[in-house]
Amino acid sequence: MASVQNGQVTLGNYLLERLIQLGVKQAFGVPGDFNMPFLDLIEDHPNIGYVGCCNELNAGYAADGYARVTGKVGAVITTFGVGELSATNAIAGAHSERVQVVHIVGVPSTVLQGHQAVLHHTLGDAKFDAFLHIAQHITAATATLFHAETAAAEIDQCLAAMLLKARPCYITIPTDLVNVEISAKSLETPLRPTIDHPSKEPTEAFLVNRIAHLFETAKKPVVLIDACSLRFHVVDIAQKLIEKTGVTFFTSPMGKAALNESHPNFGGIYIGDISMPAVKEAFETADFILAIGTMKSDFNSGSFTWRMPGERTVELHSDHVVFQYGRFEGVTFQTILPLLVEQVTPLKESQKVAVHPWPKYLGTPTGPITQEGLWPLTSTFFKENDIVFAETGTSAFGVLETKLPKGAIFGAQILWGSIGWAGGSILGAAVAAEESVVPRRTILFMGDGSWQLTIQELSTMARYKVKPIIFLLNNDGYTIERFIHGPNRHYNDIQAWKWTSLLDVFGAAEDSYATHQVKTFEELSALMKEPSFAAADKIQFVEIFIGKMDAPRALKLQASLTAKVNA
Known part of the structure; x- marks a missing residue:
């Protein structure tokens, strides 16, 4: 523990050491004046890194994706009020889907809170616990640190509850406590999820x-x-x-x-x-x-x-x-x-029960790309230990009927279903892939409507030099919504973007990515067989053109059932 000296550790470093013990090697976040003292500690720490995201929502998604791939814990760091509220949707999704994410919030100093000062990033009513009440509904536990002498125990109890319940936790750190020294003794005892019930x-x-x-x-x-x-x-x-x-x-x-x-x-x-x-x-x-x-x-x-x-x-x-x-x-x-x-x-x-678990397809598809032929073709591209993430919508339902190889990891937000989740989450997944002891490619399938919510993190991927293979399904809008309700309604339409130009707009180095547009199965099949493409040694961005009202079999059935329930 590099940050422990003479049995003492700063409060901020105590929390960092606990995160490191839980397997966190990279945290995600956005700077704000109330969390910057804590970010200083991360930047100076030899055993944990920081990935700066474009907004807090995406940072929360990235922490979620990181936790799913590592099988351990993700961490997101925001500032008080404006920052933490932006991340709230991501934390709620992690809570819903039982993903262990630590949400660390830098908050105003204990002195300012004690004086009930009217500060920026507050509601102007001197209530510093307003956002805590929100967090209590979407986490396993919360710890609002205010006294250095009890902080270590509060941190440990909060993290242990997260481990026990497999849900996020929420910890606030006032600016004036980050560098206060406390005993490091508790760090010698590994965190264990505590079970309250008696022997059964x-x-x-x-x-x-x-x-x-x-x-x-x-x-x-x-x-x-x-x-x-x-x-x-x-x-x-x-x-x-x-x-x-x-x-x-x-x-x-x-x-x-x-x-x-x-x-x-x-x-x-x-x-x-x-x-x-x-x-x-x-x-x-x-x-x-x-x-x-x-x-x-x-x-x-x-x-x-x-x-x-x-x-x-x-x-x-x-x-x-x-x-x-x-x-x-x-x-x-x-x-x-x-x-x-x-x-x-x-x-x-x-x-023993005998069953053929996959759809039966005849021949190699040709001509314009369709959902029916797309997913069996992608199954020929996957390798052992691939990380495959799919966005809620046509992508997730398509991958469900695609055979994944041994050691593969699949990620989709099927319960919470926040569109755009996969765009931020794939960043965290790609960062986690870099830490893997076995080689892992990171592969994303995502529709054009969803990508418009979180596309900024494409620039973060370029900045941190991770190398996902991204398949953008350009089907001209919210296809899953069209099947549920309003197939011809304008609210399911989106503005067409020049997708393959975005990495250039985001400032990615010319040799760090490649872009492709494919409209036929012949073009897609040839691309997938190209060794330089499959090598995943740079960002590969593939725009796949597909029909507006084309969808996987399972999605059509689910949309029909959902429409009936909604009615």
């Missing part, structure tokens, strides 16, 4: 016995892997369960690529009525379903058309288990799954 060993033993029995006696058992399996790091133990039993497993949209989609036991992505017919049939005829970490949102469940009846379903969660029609609080998949792996036995061949 008898309940756990009962549940493990019953679940193992269901595996043994079911004619066609299956497993469903969802987002919280990723967020709470139980994917590895879930894979051990699958390998030992030989059970067929499915994922949800939010759980896509949690496990290898080339695995012989992979049954496909289950989205209720939106699923591929073969996938739907195989899943819904199973007589025992073990669901791990489910999030039953509309876009994740095909507008609530998941069919998992209580009498044949067991749900494992981070803080409870639903066993058929009973709910057991305080029992977690972290404890249940290892015990279950020990107890289960391999399935008989007759118990």
